[in-house]
Amino acid sequence: MTGSLRRGTLFVLALAMLGALAVAAVAGAHGTASSSQLKEGGTLTIGLAEEPDALDPTLARTFVGRMVFLSMCEKLYDLDSHLNIVPQLAAALPTVSKDKLTYTIKLRPGIKFNDGTPFNAAAVQESIQRDLTLKGSVRASEISPIKSVSTQGQNAVVLHLSSPYSPLLAQLADRAGMVMSPKALAAEGTNFAQNPVCVGPFMFKDRVAGDHITLVKSPYYYDKSKVHLASIVYKIMTDPSSRTQALRAGDIQVEDRIQATDVPTLQKDSGVSLIKSVTIGYQGLTLNIGNKNGVLKGYSTLGTPIAKSQQIREAFDDALDRTTINKVVFGGLNQPDCFPIAQSSSWYAAATKGIPCNLHADDAAATKLIKASGLPTPITVHLLLGGTDPVNARLGQVIQAMEKQVGINVVISATDFTTSLNTATNGQFDTYAVGWSGRVDPDGNIYGFNATSGTLNYSGYSNNKIDYILNGARKSLTTKSRDTLYNAALKILIADRPIIYLYHPVYYFGVSKNVTGVQVYGDGLIRASFAAYTK
Amino acid sequence: MGGFLLRKAGAALVVVFLSSVLVFVGVRALPGDPAIALAGENHDPAVLAAVRQEYGLDKPLPVQYVKWVWRALHGNLGLDDRQLPVAHTIVSRIPISLELALLSVLVGMVIGITAGVIAAVRRGKPSDHAATTLALVGLSVPHFWLGLLAIIVFAVDLHWLPSGGYVSFGSDPIGNLEHMVMPALVLGTGLSAVLMRQMRSSMLTSLGADYVRTARAKGLSERSVVGKHAFRNSLITVTTVVGLQLGQLISGVVITEVIFVIPGFGRLTIDAITARDYTLIQGVVLVTATGYVVVNLLVDVVYSLLNPRIRVS
Numbered sequence: 001m002t003g004s005l006r007r008g009t010l011f012v013l014a015l016a017m018l019g020a021l022a023v024a025a026v027a028g029a030h031g032t033a034s035s036s037q038l039k040e041g042g043t044l045t046i047g048l049a050e051e052p053d054a055l056d057p058t059l060a061r062t063f064v065g066r067m068v069f070l071s072m073c074e075k076l077y078d079l080d081s082h083l084n085i086v087p088q089l090a091a092a093l094p095t096v097s098k099d100k101l102t103y104t105i106k107l108r109p110g111i112k113f114n115d116g117t118p119f120n121a122a123a124v125q126e127s128i129q130r131d132l133t134l135k136g137s138v139r140a141s142e143i144s145p146i147k148s149v150s151t152q153g154q155n156a157v158v159l160h161l162s163s164p165y166s167p168l169l170a171q172l173a174d175r176a177g178m179v180m181s182p183k184a185l186a187a188e189g190t191n192f193a194q195n196p197v198c199v200g201p202f203m204f205k206d207r208v209a210g211d212h213i214t215l216v217k218s219p220y221y222y223d224k225s226k227v228h229l230a231s232i233v234y235k236i237m238t239d240p241s242s243r244t245q246a247l248r249a250g251d252i253q254v255e256d257r258i259q260a261t262d263v264p265t266l267q268k269d270s271g272v273s274l275i276k277s278v279t280i281g282y283q284g285l286t287l288n289i290g291n292k293n294g295v296l297k298g299y300s301t302l303g304t305p306i307a308k309s310q311q312i313r314e315a316f317d318d319a320l321d322r323t324t325i326n327k328v329v330f331g332g333l334n335q336p337d338c339f340p341i342a343q344s345s346s347w348y349a350a351a352t353k354g355i356p357c358n359l360h361a362d363d364a365a366a367t368k369l370i371k372a373s374g375l376p377t378p379i380t381v382h383l384l385l386g387g388t389d390p391v392n393a394r395l396g397q398v399i400q401a402m403e404k405q406v407g408i409n410v411v412i413s414a415t416d417f418t419t420s421l422n423t424a425t426n427g428q429f430d431t432y433a434v435g436w437s438g439r440v441d442p443d444g445n446i447y448g449f450n451a452t453s454g455t456l457n458y459s460g461y462s463n464n465k466i467d468y469i470l471n472g473a474r475k476s477l478t479t480k481s482r483d484t485l486y487n488a489a490l491k492i493l494i495a496d497r498p499i500i501y502l503y504h505p506v507y508y509f510g511v512s513k514n515v516t517g518v519q520v521y522g523d524g525l526i527r528a529s530f531a532a533y534t535k
Numbered sequence: 536m537g538g539f540l541l542r543k544a545g546a547a548l549v550v551v552f553l554s555s556v557l558v559f560v561g562v563r564a565l566p567g568d569p570a571i572a573l574a575g576e577n578h579d580p581a582v583l584a585a586v587r588q589e590y591g592l593d594k595p596l597p598v599q600y601v602k603w604v605w606r607a608l609h610g611n612l613g614l615d616d617r618q619l620p621v622a623h624t625i626v627s628r629i630p631i632s633l634e635l636a637l638l639s640v641l642v643g644m645v646i647g648i649t650a651g652v653i654a655a656v657r658r659g660k661p662s663d664h665a666a667t668t669l670a671l672v673g674l675s676v677p678h679f680w681l682g683l684l685a686i687i688v689f690a691v692d693l694h695w696l697p698s699g700g701y702v703s704f705g706s707d708p709i710g711n712l713e714h715m716v717m718p719a720l721v722l723g724t725g726l727s728a729v730l731m732r733q734m735r736s737s738m739l740t741s742l743g744a745d746y747v748r749t750a751r752a753k754g755l756s757e758r759s760v761v762g763k764h765a766f767r768n769s770l771i772t773v774t775t776v777v778g779l780q781l782g783q784l785i786s787g788v789v790i791t792e793v794i795f796v797i798p799g800f801g802r803l804t805i806d807a808i809t810a811r812d813y814t815l816i817q818g819v820v821l822v823t824a825t826g827y828v829v830v831n832l833l834v835d836v837v838y839s840l841l842n843p844r845i846r847v848s
Contacts (some may be wrong), residue, residue, distance in 0.1 A: 242686070
């Protein structure tokens with residue numbers, strides 16, 4: 001091994017290990033029974049809050065679909081309970097060349113797909129190429145810097161990049177890193193979603209649209225001894241009250257994302273225990289600064305007070321009491337914050353260093369700023385809510401009441417989530433209450449929303465300095481330089497306020513007390529592959 | 536007769552065609568870009584363009600319509616957002632909703648008619664007041680609330696019945712009935728309230744009629760008077776009411792399927808609209824419209840067979 005390669009390896013190891021340092025609050029796990037207390041067999045039924053879309057890693061788009069994939073489609077890399085990136089189908093973290101353009105990934109030998117065919121470098125190559133080239137691929141943009149994939153024998157692949165890209169490993173720890181059986185791809189083609197085959201502790205058995213997805217234990221899995229359940233059924237239960245009652249009745253054993261009003265009830269239920277997951281996502285208010293014509297269609301200001309004046313945006317922010325919002329709207333269950341990176345993330349401390357975060361309102365400062373702006377009060381600001389449910393309504397009303405104190409008249413309009421996305425994409429809003437499910441790498445929580453070329457830049461915010469910093473952070477592979485860059489970016493973003501960050505969602509999951517081994521990490525995904533009933 | 540049938544069939548085809556145009560245009564008039572809804576969190580322009588291409592949303596509307604109709608005529612309603620065949624999904628869901636609707640009608644009729652008879656026969660007595668009050672409650676209480684209450688009591692607290700879901704009759708008849716009892720009772724409650732009031736009213740009218748007085752005067756037993764004479768005549772009006780209530784029942788089926796997590800046609804419709812799954816919405820609405828037209832056509836045909844004057848006119 002050459003000196004430069006060794007340094008490259010050390011950089012990657014340091015990056016991955018420090019990339020998500022241990023944080024106690026991130027991971028939630030239910031039960032730690034010893035193996036003698038575990039029953040073999042049985043079906044675990046998980047009530048999902050939404051329905052997954054296509055069970056095809058190349059085409060999949062939904063958050064909830066990732067939960068199903070966890071049990072049936074392993075990846076090159078995975079996250080551990082502290083959100084560190086660790087090898088899963090890969091044998092080790094990748095070796096990165098000095099110019100950061102070549103990633104060599106060694107693969108674990110002796111693994112089979114769930115159709116009995118061998119997992120090898122050629123299969124990985126085919127999957128990544130499919131992700132890059134298949135029409136409609138949602139993965140292509142996530143791994144776009146990969147320009148080609150080659151193999152080194154049976155057990156190593158080499159990724160050749162067109163430019164350095166530090167979020168790549170995080171992408172390979174998600175759907176872009178899932179490897180599909182070449183035999184199944186050849187047989188099913190674009191209908192792979194109807195009969196998906198990967199490497200996993202469970203394999204796909206059947207799916208009834210809108211009702212359930214059934215997975216059964218795989219006889220091919222390389223670590224079969226850790227798998228205790230005979231099958232897992234993912235039941236689609238979109239009504240949160242029905243889901244909670246089903247858990248209490250024992251018809252399901254795991255409940256996905258309990259609604260806030262049901263948490264106290266389940267806390268008192270002796271047959272159920274709760275897993276708390278402080279997510280890596282965020283919820284906030286996007287302020288329309290320059291999105292007049294639509295995202296990526298050339299930014300120009302709407303001319304509203306919020307768009308034109310940084311003072312007004314600051315006043316709007318100062319009037320918000322994040323602690324009170326959390327208490328009144330969410331029963332104190334979420335985690336108030338001022339930043340897009342979760343407090344549980346190892347990036348948080350360095351990225352937010354020296355940037356103040358006031359969780360309480362400062363009405364005096366807000367009023368002063370509004371007076372200084374010279375604008376007559378009340379200043380009208382429209383707030384778009386992406387949902388017509390009671391929680392969204394409460395959020396809107398609380399914000400409205402807070403802003404009224406400082407002379408800002410908030411006019412609320414609520415619509416269903418899909419319509420609100422469309423409205424925001426077209427720039428037809430002043431402020432928009434929306435969030436993001438979150439990504440392990442800070443690039444995933446910042447770039448798309450704040451870079452000029454960001455595809456989720458509803459704000460229409462365009463700042464050359466921010467573009468330079470964020471692109472630099474993508475190309476840099478050392479943690480230290482990325483820390484510095486993200487800190488610099490956040491200083492600018494928190495001041496300019498294209499997004500006012502309010503809180504990080506905390507999800508609660510219910511698990512029957514006779515089940516052990518269900519885990520939820522900071523990514524908010526239910527991990528049940530190695531769960532079991534207790535004796 | 537042949538001419539009559541041809542005219543009716545021709546009219547039905549026109550209605551189906553107009554329905555297909557309406558559903559096609561109507562779905563596209565829904566607010567929100569379907570590509571954004573279908574693309575999930577990834578709004579990369581390349582992804583949105585690929586989604587539009589995949590679902591044919593980038594083609595002119597007439598081209599999209601013709602393609603869709605051509606495929607539909609060959610039984611291919613396309614793939615939904617899950618990449619699953621829409622036709623297969625719809626066909627598998629309809630029997631489930633039909634079963635729920637039929638069981639609800641059965642429950643509604645049994646409870647409503649029985650209560651109505653008792654209330655009429657014991658007019659002014661406590662049982663009459665009780666039945667009337669229960670009918671008022673049944674009419675006032677919304678299905679979703681009653682459903683959740685039933686789940687809490689019978690599934691969570693008593694563990695007598697499952698909280699929701701569905702098991703097919705073919706695979707497990709007892710399980711099927713266990714899963715359908717609560718939903719059918721909840722949905723049938725509203726219908727039973729209406730039928731109870733109607734039955735009571737009809738029975739009171741019948742019991743006061745001359746032929747009933749005559750029957751009593753002849754010495755027939757009260758059981759025979761009520762059961763054989765008054766009851767049978769009262770059923771005619773009630774049957775008509777059942778037919779009129781079916782529309783409301785169908786809307787109740789949708790809510791009940793959501794609360795009880797039943798994979799029926801109603802829930803499929805709601806999910807399709809919420810997800811902006813154009814292909815699925817089109818398929819669902821087209822099947823519904825076609826179903827109505829076919830049923831009406833059959834009713835016209837049967838009616839004309841029973842009543843020759845209809846054919847001639």
